[in-house]
Amino acid sequence: MSARSAVAGIVGAYEHPERRIPEGTVADIIADVSLGALADAGLGIEDVDGFFFAGVHQGLSLVAMADHLGLDRLTHVDSTDVGGASVVSQIGHAAEAIAAGSCRVALVAMGGRPLQAAARPPGGAEAGARYQQDVDLSQIAGYALVAQRHMYEHGTTREQLAQVKVAASLHAQHNPRARLPYAVTLEEVLDSPLISDPLRRLDCCVTTDGGGAVVVAARDVVEQSGRRAAWVRGWSESLRTMSGGRLDLMRNGADRTGPAAFARAGIGPDDVDYASLYDSFTITVLLALENLGFCEPGASGPLVESGELLAARSRLPVNTDGGGLCNNHPDRRGGMARTLEAVRQIRGDAHPEVQVADCDHAVVHGTGHSLATNASAATLVLGREAS
Amino acid sequence: MTDERITPAQLDAALEAELEAGRIPLMRCEACGAAFWHPRAHCPGCGARRVAFFAPSGPARVYAATVNRRPRGGDRDAAPVQVGYVEFPEGVRMLVTLGFPDGAPRIGAEVAPEAGGPGEPRLVFRPVAGD
Numbered sequence: 010m011s012a013r014s015a016v017a018g019i020v021g022a023y024e025h026p027e028r029r030i031p032e033g034t035v036a037d038i039i040a041d042v043s044l045g046a047l048a049d050a051g052l053g054i055e056d057v058d059g060f061f062f063a064g065v066h067q068g069l070s071l072v073a074m075a076d077h078l079g080l081d082r083l084t085h086v087d088s089t090d091v092g093g094a095s096v097v098s099q100i101g102h103a104a105e106a107i108a109a110g111s112c113r114v115a116l117v118a119m120g121g122r123p124l125q126a127a128a129r130p131p132g133g134a135e136a137g138a139r140y141q142q143d144v145d146l147s148q149i150a151g152y153a154l155v156a157q158r159h160m161y162e163h164g165t166t167r168e169q170l171a172q173v174k175v176a177a178s179l180h181a182q183h184n185p186r187a188r189l190p191y192a193v194t195l196e197e198v199l200d201s202p203l204i205s206d207p208l209r210r211l212d213c214c215v216t217t218d219g220g221g222a223v224v225v226a227a228r229d230v231v232e233q234s235g236r237r238a239a240w241v242r243g244w245s246e247s248l249r250t251m252s253g254g255r256l257d258l259m260r261n262g263a264d265r266t267g268p269a270a271f272a273r274a275g276i277g278p279d280d281v282d283y284a285s286l287y288d289s290f291t292i293t294v295l296l297a298l299e300n301l302g303f304c305e306p307g308a309s310g311p312l313v314e315s316g317e318l319l320a321a322r323s324r325l326p327v328n329t330d331g332g333g334l335c336n337n338h339p340d341r342r343g344g345m346a347r348t349l350e351a352v353r354q355i356r357g358d359a360h361p362e363v364q365v366a367d368c369d370h371a372v373v374h375g376t377g378h379s380l381a382t383n384a385s386a387a388t389l390v391l392g393r394e395a396s
Numbered sequence: 397m398t399d400e401r402i403t404p405a406q407l408d409a410a411l412e413a414e415l416e417a418g419r420i421p422l423m424r425c426e427a428c429g430a431a432f433w434h435p436r437a438h439c440p441g442c443g444a445r446r447v448a449f450f451a452p453s454g455p456a457r458v459y460a461a462t463v464n465r466r467p468r469g470g471d472r473d474a475a476p477v478q479v480g481y482v483e484f485p486e487g488v489r490m491l492v493t494l495g496f497p498d499g500a501p502r503i504g505a506e507v508a509p510e511a512g513g514p515g516e517p518r519l520v521f522r523p524v525a526g527d
Contacts, residue, residue: 144492145479150479254431255432
């Protein structure tokens with residue numbers, strides 16, 4: 010596959026400023042972030058002809074949401090739901106829809122209020138779950154299995170896992186909106202309560218209310234807007250399922266999506282200036298680094314320990330907003346929040362303390378559902394220039 | 397052409413019988429020979445409908461394990477639960493409840509299923525002597 014010039018760019022972006030939203034509804038949040046992203050693009054509701062939204066998991070259909078927003082001119086809709094990676098997939102779909110001439114201004118939005126729910130959302134309704142002998146595998150226990158296997162195969166240490174949280178927190182201290190806007194020490198991570206061996210409370214992302222939206226637009230719309238865009242240079246998606254019991258817990262799907270997205274963009278891992286890596290747990294970042302090809306399999310632990318994730322010291326800063334580990338993980342889905350920081354980096358809008366100089370290429374990688382069972386993977390390559 | 401597919405009710409009944417007998421609920425495709433887990437009425441490898449439970453050819457070893465100290469939706473008062481994947485010689489990995497008496501499941505250890513006690517799943521994989 011030869012690289013081609015991008016036909017679509019992210020020209021509007023907006024992150025809900027709150028992390029706890031006691032008033033209103035999820036639909037209100039979606040409206041707030043959608044209008045925010047459109048305003049950032051210099052566009053209006055009447056310009057939107059593509060709508061990308063997954064809300065059925067919280068009882069909010071794409072159709073009802075389109076009606077609530079007032080989207081009356083749609084020619085393309087997409088409610089792809091692959092868990093936390095959904096919007097990363099959807100942005101790729103939006104670029105394809107624009108390339109196919111199916112729409113010109115695509116709105117991609119998400120949000121939720123998990124802190125306001127009386128009970129946890131229902132889970133375990135997957136096709137095979139009823140045949141899995143009632144094993145009590147919580148989300149964190151599943152990722153703990155992946156972490157244990159990584160430590161066993163590669164000698165990864167507990168301290169190396171903790172350094173992922175420390176790096177996120179050193180970024181988050183520059184983000185006053187972050188849920189945890191302060192530096193965390195290695196000792197604080199290692200002393201936090203053990204939840205499921207080896208993962209401790211501070212290995213987990215935050216849970217937040219909130220949301221975000223982006224506007225993906227055709228090249229002529231971007232050029233007319235006069236706004237800086239993050240061009241969608243490459244993208245790819247896949248699933249890494251249990252495969253009848255032949256799953257490899259060291260693979261997260263990025264071993265497929267990374268090479269495909271890089272090929273479309275015509276670049277390689279060494280050309281990437283910034284990466285937003287899904288960080289539901291500390292171990293999630295280690296697998297993304299390896300599977301995307303930023304290091305060899307098993308080498309992510311030492312890489313992280315060397316400070317490779319840090320904006321101040323590294324050639325590949327990761328999650329400079331504080332990531333899901335410290336900043337924001339609205340609706341228990343990190344794909345949008347990770348995308349928004351990559352867009353800031355490309356546009357030069359990140360906090361000065363963490364802004365990457367001359368950020369030409371950024372990668373976003375989303376990991377959905379569970380790396381321990383069925384996982385989704387979606388990778389975007391964003392560029393400051395269209396080609 | 398005869399319809400050889402297993403109905404959902406037949407699969408449920410067969411799985412129930414396997415668990416009741418304390419057997420490992422692994423399945424194999426009678427068309428392509430692939431072993432698989434979780435149980436289902438078709439082969440995830442080739443799509444054939446001729447599938448059946450079978451006994452693995454050798455012992456299970458722990459592939460990954462954790463002790464979940466917040467089981468049952470995060471209940472702080474619940475006893476810790478050992479969960480993990482075990483691997484069979486056929487290359488298939490199965491998500492199971494583990495039962496290491498010392499509370500510390502070990503990757504690589506050989507384990508065998510036993511009937512679970514009160515409050516436990518019906519199959520609990522415990523370490524065999526010497527491992």
